[in-house]
Amino acid sequence: MKSRRGLMAVALVLLAGCSSPAPGKVELAYWGWDPNMDKVVAKWNESHPDIHVTLTNPAGGDQLVSKLITAHQAGNGPDIAKVEYQSLPSLVAGGVVRDITEFTKDTVKEFDDPTLKPVRFEDKVYGVPQDVAPLMLFYRADLFQEYGLSAPKTWDEYAAAAKTIKAKGSTITNFDAADPGWFTGLVQQAGGDWWTTSGTSWKVDINGAQSKKVASYWEDLVKNGLVAKNPSFSPQWNKEMNDGTLVTWISGAWAPAQLGGIAPNTQGRWAVAPLPAWTEGNRDTGIWGGSATTVTTDSKHAKEAAAFASWLNTNADAVTDQIQQINVYPASTAGRSLPILQKPPAFFPNQANFYDIVKQVAPGARSFSMWGPNVTVTFSGYTNSFGAALQQGGPFGAALDSMQNASVADMKKLGFTVV
Template identity: 70%
Template structure:
């Protein structure tokens, strides 16, 4: 991707590398690396590394998750006391690259990157330089309650038209049960849906940004879901709220459109539903189309504050490509590996613990992963875009105003902020 993004941070990264000695510490000198990550049980995976690498020890802490961790990384970088390694969701990486928070690790990962396909690696590569090692892939899938579908005679939908029809059938038979919810609080869910439809919110031509958040494809997705909301077929409350957790647990929500990581969350969300969920491909806009979107997914990065970048790059390469490490992550964290080789590990022959009745769980995810569409790139001000989404769609749900107007608001807020930050916008 030809972009000024990488060039803009080149001087910052080069200076940081010079100051840190570019990892020139003696290979037999003991170093301790700090890693910020929010995965539960990641410490158990890191313990495997520490046991085998006495001269390179990794200390894990969990100061925050998602966007909050990104904010802490930026603050720590400004104080010049950031961690060596940081877990970063893909959409947040461009802003950290532009801000000089994470470093170019191309030279230390030339062998590592061969274990990833281009579609996966593009989320961490800018101007041909690598700024992170992908950890997991999160294709959108359809999770449905087998018991609810059987009780009300619902068919597993393969298209969005059929999904809406099954939602109407469910509403007629059981008015207190809804097909799913529309989440105005988590933009990652909605961006995954518009990615499936083929939308591309950000592009860069030379040094000029193109922002297309309110394009025709995004409006098609928004109009579809507004129709379901207006007809009372889907709930309005946000995911991961106490009310939503209760609905997921008691069967008053029949499906969940989520990333492949859902089994890791369902045990805490709906503990009494183990064995009652089944995964299926995401419904398509056109019959037979295997496209899907992504929701989430992260990379491990090395910061420009690290005094041991070579060792840090060595560790994150091991974490995300070594068969033992990836197997441990699947067992402990329930990730679906980003590494191509990781998708054929023996551990994936058994379903996640929360899906004991679906032996082909990972087979279906593996089939869906190649069709996962992502934006060509994420913009450098995703936090502003996401904040505007939450506000605009929250108000649209509350007051019944058009979702198309909410998209216009998000578009305007994103463009205004880019210009304010000094970017050129078409």
């Protein structure tokens, strides 16, 4: 991954040299947002009395990225941070996250190459993968049965089911203009690649044919009144998920950890299925989220911080706890065969084969070949342009054009060559 400015150049200058552990007990600050992660961290602290980790949750996702950048500029960032894969390139380029290659030579053997790809840049490792999050279809099995429906295998079947569900007084799902994660995953499933490089030049294809195919599909559902327009995780959305107004959720494999807070009255009523395909039998899907545990350049104890990151994501007990407490689908190869995965998540007690389905789907999950250096600008463009399109009834294709133009303009402003 290279550009005229050299995406990693700034980071490499800042990362020169290694810090030495301070004598005595080492204190590490860890920023993350996973529910119940404190229980996992407590086990580390119990078994590692000389290295104490303090977990705080200042924000999640993109908000955490902004806080990390601000803290780094002030020189008081944490030692360890949970970072979604799409945010990692910009944090590396900005010198916020450090190269931990020297501390993870044994750790990386626990992951396959596709899983390591999002944390490797120019053959250097900038994080330990925590989980993979293939996009799945979560649906209210009780209501589907009541309505005489089965899980749709294609997007055509999904659109047909939307009409039936609407006639029954419910709505199949919502179009979320506030969070681009799900839409990005759908574009990945369709074969899109928003960023690619050739030599020192970048190509940006946010408004390409695959993206417009996905956008056109959802625009039709919106215009026909078959999907809701409210954002996910809003109070209204939570209520509609809880009372059966909304009957499917296109989400990452991590969804069970969230449903208890979103729709507490629906435990045991949901099921998971592979994402509908554009062509029946195709097993491709995208991703929504997925994260790495990173060490920041502000840490004075990089070796110890990397040791915690490695333990968290490769130790059998730690990974088992994350599956049980957080419902992650583990990134480590061995983690995907742990006995805990023979049981379904607590919120899905009636689907004994829950993780078997995830395991079948995971190999077909594709991300972009790389994430761009200004994902935050692209994602903000999504929120602005699709939000306006929903409110004003504007074309979704034009929303993609707006995202494309904003992203390219920003990359050129930063000094990247875009062709």
